[in-house]
Amino acid sequence: LAKTTQPISMDSYEGQEVNITCSHNNIATNDYITWYQQFPSQGPRFIIQGYKTKVTNEVASLFIPADRKSSTLSLPRVSLSDTAVYYCLVGLSGAGSYQLTFGKGTKLSVIP
Amino acid sequence: GAVVSQHPSWVICKSGTSVKIECRSLDFQATTMFWYRQFPKQSLMLMATSNEGSKATYEQGVEKDKFLINHASLTLSTLTVTSAHPEDSSFYICSARGDRTTLFYEQYFGPGTRLTVT
Secondary structure (H helix, E strand, O other): OOOOEOOOEEEEEOOOOEEEEEEOOOEOOOOOEEEEEEOOOOOOEEEEEEOOEEEEOOOOEEEEOOOOOEEEEEEOOOOHHHOEEEEEEEEEEEOOEEEEEEOOOEEEEEEO | OOOEEEEOOEEEEOOOOOEEEEEEEOOOOOOEEEEEEEOOOOOOEEEEEEEOOOOOEEOOOOOOOOEEEEEEEOOEEEEEEOOOOHHHOEEEEEEEEOOOOOOOOOOEEOOOEEEEEO
């Protein structure tokens, strides 16, 4: 099955908006897209989840185009505490199989 | 929100021994639990999926006789690493998912267990 693709790392200054995109060409028809934040030696923390179009909660927005082959996590006005690794999680299907797959993660470094 | 705990948070064991890791959903019933392994600076790799009361489904390349998973209740799943070797040293993370009417599409993760095999 094809994998998901995310940028390996990103840098941003405090107060800026950060957008992280995940490509998932083989997303399963009924699967949601979920984003997680992970700090070193901790379990992932749920950020946001969506199926299509745009979803917004108190910490982030998630943009999903109509073809659902990618998704973009948007973090408004990042702070130093947002320095972490961000993962997208989707179910990928193909050739009669299905696999829940984490992206390789994007290491976000927020600079003062 | 939904809380998932793991015990122990870290463990050191000698090569050849077995280690059991517990995963508990504290405030919801987890119909499905997942076990992941994460090596340093790498992503989470799904090892197996378990549904309460049935046998776990292992991902390709994961030895089911080495990584024994038991999901005997809706709030508890255990992972036993049998005859552990140094290459099994890793960060093991569980997650839990509720039923369709509540938390079906969301996985809530435990804090992880750091296993070091000497």
